Amino acid sequence: MAQLLSDAQIQEQTSSLSGWTVEGSKLQTTRKFPDFIAAIEFVNKLVEPAEAAGHHPDIEISYNKVKISLTTHDAGGLTQKDFDVAAVISQIN
Template sequence: MNQLRVIILSCLVSFLLIPFTVTVAENTPNNSMLLSETEINQKIETLPEWTTDGKVISRTFEFKDFVTAIDFVNQLVAPAESAGHHPDLAISYNKVTVSLTTHDAGGLTALDFSLAEKISQLAN
């Protein structure tokens, strides 16, 4: 009899938890969700020297010579690969312009900003 009570009570608790679980899941921001203009403006504030047109963020890094610039490019391969996210790169002698956007989402997502932060740290 007691076992039956426990089973019934467990079922009841589980059913009560379903709407709660669904609500939490719906309101948890996904890394691949497009950011709003307000979110983009907030996030770009935290990334000095990065600029945006609302669809892409980019920054030009300047180094003492070509070899140092290429060394920087090589260093960003590992964080890009581990994020499964890849910047567009333009190399001009001692300058590297890094551009990030989420092609799959058609604009900027949290992924772009987190990789931008990691790339900025490499240049310090």
């Protein structure tokens, strides 16, 4: 099982990720797109990196907005896995 990060580690890593915030035990971002089709195309681009990492985000879609939440469920909070996947997601347009 992955090791939980300390509050200091979480704060440090969050500060290096533009557009991501910590809400409770989740690392979150919301992306806005021109329309529903563009939002779904973005979500489809998340599949391969999530599968490769073996770490899958929770995704909420509301028309042109996509909310992504990451947490390591089996560890009960945020681990390095969450920040690694967030960094990859941040590079996807």
